Amino acid sequence: MLAAAAVTLLIYAAFTVGLPGFALGATVLFVLATAGGVVMNLDYHWNRRALPKPLVFIHALVAVFGFVLLVTATWPVRG
Structure with a gap:
């Protein structure tokens, strides 16, 4: 819920x-990570199927890369 609120505020x-x-x-990467999380939740978790490791890894990688981009965007640049 916290991640969804953060994506909503960014949008x-x-x-x-x-x-x-x-x-x-x-923001785009977070929306993609959100879509992956929704797929994992609705398609795999609700049907009690095991999560595929590549999907979990890609979901996490996209979210982390989005976070790094967001931190980079907010970091003050002194020149």
Whole structure:
């Protein structure tokens, strides 16, 4: 629920005030990770099937890469 709220707030910020390029990329990656999580929950968990390891790994990798992009977008740049 917390991740869904965070993605919702990022999408809201993108539409209302705009986001830097890296933050928009992070938002897209978070939406993709969310879609993967929904697939894992609705298709595998509810049907009591084992989660495929590649799908879990890709889901986590996309989410972590999105987080790194978001942190990079918010890091102050001094030049």
